[in-house]
Amino acid sequence: xxxxxxxxxxxxxxxxxxxxxxxxxxxxxxxxxxxxxxxxxxxxxxxxxxxxxxxxxxxxxxxxxxxxxxxxxxxxxxxxxxxxxxxxxxxxxxxxxxxxxxxxxxxxxxxxxxxxxxxxxxxxxxxxxxxxxxxxxxxxxxxxxxxxxxxxxxxxxxxxxxxxxxxxxxxxxxxxxxxxxxxxxxxxxxxxxxxxxxxxxxxxxxxxxxxxxxxxxxxxxxxxxxxxxxxxxxxxxxxxxxxxxxxxxxxxxxxxxxxxxxxxxxxxxxxxxxxxxxxxxxxxxxxxxxxxxxxxxxxxxxxxxxxxxxxxxxxxxxxxxxxxxxxxxxxxxxxxxxxxxxxxxxxxxxxxxxxxxxxxxxxxxxxxxxxxxxxxxxxxxxxxxxxxxxxxxxxxxxxxxxxxxxxxxxxxxxxxxxxxxxxxxxxxxxxxxxxxxxxxxxxxxxxxxxxxxxxxxxxxxxxxxxxxxxxxxxxxxxxxxxxxxxxxxxxxxxxxxxxxxxxxxxxxxxxxxxxxxxxxxxxxxxxxxxxxxxxxxxxxxxxxxxxxxxxxxxxxxxxxxxxxxxxxxxxxxxxxxxxxxxxxxxxxxxxxxxxxxxxxxxxxxxxxxxxxxxxxxxxxxxxxxxxxxxxxxxxxxxxxxxxxxxxxxxxxxxxxxxxxxxxxxxxxxxxxxxxxxxxxxxxxxxxxxxxxxxxxxxxxxxxxxxxxxxxxxxxxxxxxxxxxxxxxxxxxxxxxxxxxxxxxxxxxxxxxxxxxxxxxxxxxxxxxxxxxxxxxxxxxxxxxxxxxxxxxxxxxxxxxxxxxxxxxxxxxxxxxxxxxxxxxxxxxxxxxxxxxxxxxxxxxxxxxxxxxxxxxxxxxxxxxxxxxxxxxxxxxxxxxxxxxx
Ligand SMILES: [Zn+2]
Numbered sequence: 044x045x046x047x048x049x050x051x052x053x054x055x056x057x058x059x060x061x062x063x064x065x066x067x068x069x070x071x072x073x074x075x076x077x078x079x080x081x082x083x084x085x086x087x088x089x090x091x092x093x094x095x096x097x098x099x100x101x102x103x104x105x106x107x108x109x110x111x112x113x114x115x116x117x118x119x120x121x122x123x124x125x126x127x128x129x130x131x132x133x134x135x136x137x138x139x140x141x142x143x144x145x146x147x148x149x150x151x152x153x154x155x156x157x158x159x160x161x162x163x164x165x166x167x168x169x170x171x172x173x174x175x176x177x178x179x180x181x182x183x184x185x186x187x188x189x190x191x192x193x194x195x196x197x198x199x200x201x202x203x204x205x206x207x208x209x210x211x212x213x214x215x216x217x218x219x220x221x222x223x224x225x226x227x228x229x230x231x232x233x234x235x236x237x238x239x240x241x242x243x244x245x246x247x248x249x250x251x252x253x254x255x256x257x258x259x260x261x262x263x264x265x266x267x268x269x270x271x272x273x274x275x276x277x278x279x280x281x282x283x284x285x286x287x288x289x290x291x292x293x294x295x296x297x298x299x300x301x302x303x304x305x306x307x308x309x310x311x312x313x314x315x316x317x318x319x320x321x322x323x324x325x326x327x328x329x330x331x332x333x334x335x336x337x338x339x340x341x342x343x344x345x346x347x348x349x350x351x352x353x354x355x356x357x358x359x360x361x362x363x364x365x366x367x368x369x370x371x372x373x374x375x376x377x378x379x380x381x382x383x384x385x386x387x388x389x390x391x392x393x394x395x396x397x398x399x400x401x402x403x404x405x406x407x408x409x410x411x412x413x414x415x416x417x418x419x420x421x422x423x424x425x426x427x428x429x430x431x432x433x434x435x436x437x438x439x440x441x442x443x444x445x446x447x448x449x450x451x452x453x454x455x456x457x458x459x460x461x462x463x464x465x466x467x468x469x470x471x472x473x474x475x476x477x478x479x480x481x482x483x484x485x486x487x488x489x490x491x492x493x494x495x496x497x498x499x500x501x502x503x504x505x506x507x508x509x510x511x512x513x514x515x516x517x518x519x520x521x522x523x524x525x526x527x528x529x530x531x532x533x534x535x536x537x538x539x540x541x542x543x544x545x546x547x548x549x550x551x552x553x554x555x556x557x558x559x560x561x562x563x564x565x566x567x568x569x570x571x572x573x574x575x576x577x578x579x580x581x582x583x584x585x586x587x588x589x590x591x592x593x594x595x596x597x598x599x600x601x602x603x604x605x606x607x608x609x610x611x612x613x614x615x616x617x618x619x620x621x622x623x624x625x626x627x628x629x630x631x632x633x634x635x636x637x638x639x640x641x642x643x644x645x646x647x648x649x650x651x652x653x654x655x656x657x658x659x660x661x662x663x664x665x666x667x668x669x670x671x672x673x674x675x676x677x678x679x680x681x682x683x684x685x686x687x688x689x690x691x692x693x694x695x696x697x698x699x700x701x702x703x704x705x706x707x708x709x710x711x712x713x714x715x716x717x718x719x720x721x722x723x724x725x726x727x728x729x730x731x732x733x734x735x736x737x738x739x740x741x742x743x744x745x746x747x748x749x750x751x752x753x754x755x756x757x758x759x760x761x762x763x764x765x766x767x768x769x770x771x772x773x774x775x776x777x778x779x780x781x782x783x784x785x786x787x788x789x790x791x792x793x794x795x796x797x798x799x800x801x802x803x804x805x806x807x808x809x810x811x812x813x814x815x816x817x818x819x820x821x822x823x824x825x826x827x828x829x830x831x832x833x834x835x836x837x838x839x840x841x842x843x844x845x846x847x848x849x850x851x852x853x854x855x856x857x858x859x860x861x862x863x864x865x866x867x868x869x870x871x872x873x874x875x876x877x878x879x880x881x882x883x884x885x886x887x888x889x890x891x892x893x894x895x896x897x898x899x900x901x902x903x904x905x906x907x908x909x910x911x912x913x914x915x916x917x918x919x920x921x922x923x924x925x926x927x928x
Contacts, residue, residue: 172850173848173850178851182851184714185853185864185867186853187210188203188204189204189205189206190204190205190206192205195910196910197916199916200891203862203863203867203894207222207867211870213872213873215551216550216555218874218876218877219872219873219878220872221869221871221872222869223695223871226694226710226715227694227710228560230692230713231567233582234563234692237252238563238566238574247646250646251576251645252577254649255570257662258662260656261654261656261659261662262659263558264659267531268532269531269534272382274383275658275660276379276523276526276536277376280519282314283314283519284515286307286310286311286314287308287311287515288307289310304472304511305472306474308514309473309475312473313481317671318522318664318667319670320526320667321346321347322346322517322521323346324344324498325343325344326341326342326344327342327674328342328674328677330682330701330702331460332754333492336702336753337682338679338682342494343493344495345443346440351883352441353442355883356437357438361546364542364543365434367542368524368542369430369520370427371536371538371539372524372540373430373516373520374423375534377426378535430520433513433516433517439505443505444495451745451819452744452745452819454745454749455748457494457495458492459492459495460492460493462489463489463490465491466493469503470506483675484678485679486678488679526663526664532555547876548874548876549876549877550877567692570649571690571691572634572691573649574692575633575691575708575709576645578692578709579709583691583709583712585719587709587712587719588632590719591719594717594731594833595707596629597834598734598735598830599624599627599629599738601832602624602735602829602927604836606620606624609928610766611769615760616760616763619750623758624738624741626752627705627741628702628704629704629705630705631706632691632708632712634685639691651669652665690710691709694708695708696708696711696733696737700741705734705738706737707730711730716730717729722850722857723834723841723847724834724857724858724860725864727831727861728831728861728862728865729867732826732868733868735827735828736826737823738826739823739824740819740823743819743820747767770924770926771822774821774822774926775818777821778818778892778896781892781896783875783879783882784875785878786879791879791882793882817886817887820887821893821896824896825927827897828901829927831861858903858907859907859908862904865898869890869891869893869894871890873889895915895916898916899915899917899918900924904917905917
C-alpha cells in the first residue's frame with residue numbers, strides 16, 4: 044500500500060489551526076478555493092475534469108489518512124497472522140459557496156499483518172479536534188491511562204487502564220487505590236486547603252470553620268496524642284466496666300450472664316451504642332417498607348463484628364491474629380492503669396480529674412482480682428484467656444448471624460414486623476425500656492422490624508451460656524478495637540489494632556499514610572455536611588448541577604423507552620416499571636437538609652458536636668453521640684425527604700429503595716467521572732454509567748421488589764418475574780466463572796467458594812449459596828447500555844451545540860471513547876488480602892470484571908471496536924446476558 048505522504052497526514056491531529064497548509068498540501072484549501080471561483084462562472088470542460096480529479100484526490104487522501112494510524116498500531120504490535128478486512132469510509136464535505144453537503148462513499152479492501160487485532164481508528168480526518176489547553180490536557184490524561192499493547196476485544200480493562208495502573212503502583216500504606224480513591228484524595232486536598240487557610244467568610248461560617256479546624260487540628264497533633272497516651276480509652280473502658288458491674292460488684296465473674304446483671308448489661312450496651320460502638324445487636328431507624336416507607340420505624344439487626352465477616356471466624360489463623368490483638372488491647376489497658384496509679388501516688392487527690400471522680404476509685408481492674416503490683420504475669424495470662432473467650436463468643440454470634448446474601452438481597456425475608464414485646468421477651472438479658480430511654484426517642488416503640496428473628500433467639504442463648512467476665516471483656520474490647528485508632532500511634536493499643544488491620548488488608552507493616560489526609564478523612568466523617576458546604580462552594584459551580592442532572596434524566600428517559608422492547612417483560616409490568624422510573628427522585632450535588640447553602644442550618648445541625656483542639660478522642664465521641672441522637676430523633680416521624688446518606692464531597696452514589704431515590708454527591712461530579720466542559724460522549728460513558736447503575740438498582744434482584752412508593756410489593760406479573768430470574772441466572776453464571784488470586788497461591792471465585800489447593804470444608808459450607816450476592820450489583824452495571832442509548836439519543840442536538848467535539852491525538856471514535864471513559868473510572872490496584880475481604884463482604888464484583896463482564900454483554904461494544912467473532916469480549920448473543928434489549 045502507498046505510504047509516501049502519510050508522515051505528513053498524521054501530523055495535524057496535534058497541530059494548531061494556523062498550520063493547516065502543512066496538513067493537506069493539495070486537497071483541502073486548494074479544492075475549496077477552486078470551487079469558490081468556479082461557482083461564479085460557467086463550467087468549462089477542463090474545469091469539470093479538474094473538479095472530478097479534485098474530488099477523487101480528496102477521497103483518496105481521506106482513505107489513506109484513516110488507514111495510516113491503524114497500520115501504525117498493527118506494526119507496533121509485532122508479528123502475527125495476516126487477515127483481510129473491508130473498510131467503508133464516508134466523508135462529508137461542506138462546499139462553502141453553495142453550502143450543499145457532498146457525501147462520498149468508497150469501499151476498499153486492504154491486507155494487513157496484525158496480531159492481535161487492535162482497534163481501527165475511524166475518526167473522520169477532516170474533523171478538527173479541539174486544540175484548547177483543557178482539551179489537550181484531557182486528551183493526555185486519557186492517552187496516558189491506556190495500554191495499547193493490549194487488545195481491547197480481549198482485555199478491555201487492561202487496554203483502558205494499563206497505563207494508569209503502571210503509573211500508580213499501590214502505595215504501601217493503602218490496601219487499594221484506584222480512580223475513586225484518587226478523586227477522594229483530591230477532594231480531601233481541597234477541603235484541607237480550605238481548613239488550612241485563615242480566611243474569614245461570615246460570622247456564622249467562621250463558627251463552622253472553627254469547629255472544623257479544631258477537629259482537624261486535634262487529629263493532626265501527633266505529639267500531643269502520644270503524650271495523652273491510652274488514658275482516654277482507659278477512662279472509657281472503666282466507664283463501661285462500672286456500668287456493667289453496676290452497684291453490685293460482688294457478682295461473681297465466673298458465673299454465666301444472668302438476670303441479676305440485666306441492669307448492668309443494659310447500661311453498658313446503651314452506653315456503647317450511644318457512642319456508635321456496635322455490640323450484641325444494633326438498631327436502625329428506616330422506613331416501614333411493608334406499610335409506609337416514609338414512616339420511620341425501628342429495625343433490629345445483628346451487629347458488626349470484630350472481623351469483617353463470618354468466614355474469618357472459621358479460619359484458625361485469622362482467629363489467632365484476632366485473639367492476639369484483643370489480648371494486646373487488654374494488656375495495654377492494664378499497663379495504662381498501672382501508669383496512672385503510679386502518677387496518682389505522686390499527686391494529691393485534689394488534682395484528680397472530676398470526670399474520673401464519678402468512677403473513681405474504680406472496681407478492681409482487671410476484674411479477675413489480684414493486687415496490682417503483685418501478679419503481672421497472672422494478669423497477662425488472664426488477658427490471654429479472656430481474649431480467647433471473646434473470640435469464641437464472637438464466633439458464636441457470627442455463626443448465629445444471617446448470611447450476607449440474604450441480608451443484602453432478600454428484602455422480603457428480612458422484613459419481619461413484630462410487637463416490641465417479641466424482642467423484649469426473647470432477649471431478656473437486656474431491659475429494653477431502659478435501653479430505649481437512653482436515646483430519648485419521642486415515642487416508645489410498640490412495633491419493631493426484625494431482619495432475622497432467629498438471631499435474637501440465638502443471642503439470648505449465647506448470652507446465657509457465656510461467663511460474665513467474658514461478656515465484660517467483649518464489651519471492653521469492642522470499644523478498644525473501634526476507638527484505639529484515635530489514640531497516638533505510639534500507644535500499644537493503636538499498634539495492636541493496626542496489626543489486625545494489616546493482616547486483614549495486606550497493607551505494609553508500619554506504612555502509615557499522610558497524616559493530613561487521614562485527618563481530613565476523619566473530619567469529613569464527623570462533620571461532612573459542614574466540610575461539604577465549602578467543598579461545594581469551591582468545586583460545584585457553573586452549570587455542573589444542570590448538566591449532571593441532564594445526563595441522569597436522559598438515562599431515565601432512555602430506560603423508559605427501552606421497556607416496551609424487553610422480551611422478558613410484559614406490557615403490564617413494563618408500564619408499572621415506567622411509572623416507578625418516573626417516580627424516582629433524583630438528587631444531585633448537595634443536600635438542603637441540612638441546607639448546604641445556609642450556614643445557620645449547618646451550624647444548627649452540628650450543634651451537639653463539641654470540638655476541642657486538645658481532645659481528638661473526645662471529639663470523635665462527641666460526633667458519634669450527635670449522629671446517634673439524630674438517628675433516634677427520626678423514630679416515629681415522617682421521612683425527611685431532603686436528607687442525604689452521603690456527604691457532598693463523597694466519591695460515590697446510591698439508590699435507596701424505600702425512598703425510591705438516586706443520589707449523586709458533588710464529589711463524584713468531577714473528572715474522571717464528569718466535567719461540565721467535557722464532550723458528552725465522555726460524560727455519558729463515565730458519570731452516565733454511575734447514573735445508569737444506580738437507576739438500574741431500582742430494578743435489580745432486590746430493588747425490583749419495591750414499588751414506586753418504596754413499598755415491598757410483588758408488582759411484576761409472574762411472567763416478568765420468571766423472565767427476570769432467567770436473566771439473573773445468566774448473570775450469576777457469568778460472574779461465578781471469574782476468579783481472583785488470594786495471594787496465597789489459590790483462587791477465590793467472585794461469587795463462589797474459597798478454594799485454594801485445599802478447600803476448607805467448613806468454609807465451603809458457609810459459602811455455598813454465595814452466588815446471588817453480587818448479582819444485584821452486576822445487574823446494576825448492565826445499565827451501561829442505557830447510558831449508551833441516552834448518549835446516542837441526545838447526540839444530534841449536542842453535536843449541533845458543539846458538545847461532541849473531538850480531542851487531539853486520540854485516534855478513536857466517539858463510540859470507542861464512550862467505552863474507554865466508562866472503563867477508566869474502574870482502574871484500581873488492590874492487595875490480595877483486601878481483594879479477598881471485598882469478595883466476602885462487598886456485593887460489588889472486582890473492577891476488572893465490572894468492566895470486562897459488562898462490555899461483553901453489549902454487542903454495541905464489539906461493533907464499536909470491530910471485535911472479531913472469536914474475541915473473548917464478543918461472545919455470540921445467546922451467551923450474553925442482555926437485560927435491557
Ligand atoms: Zn451499586
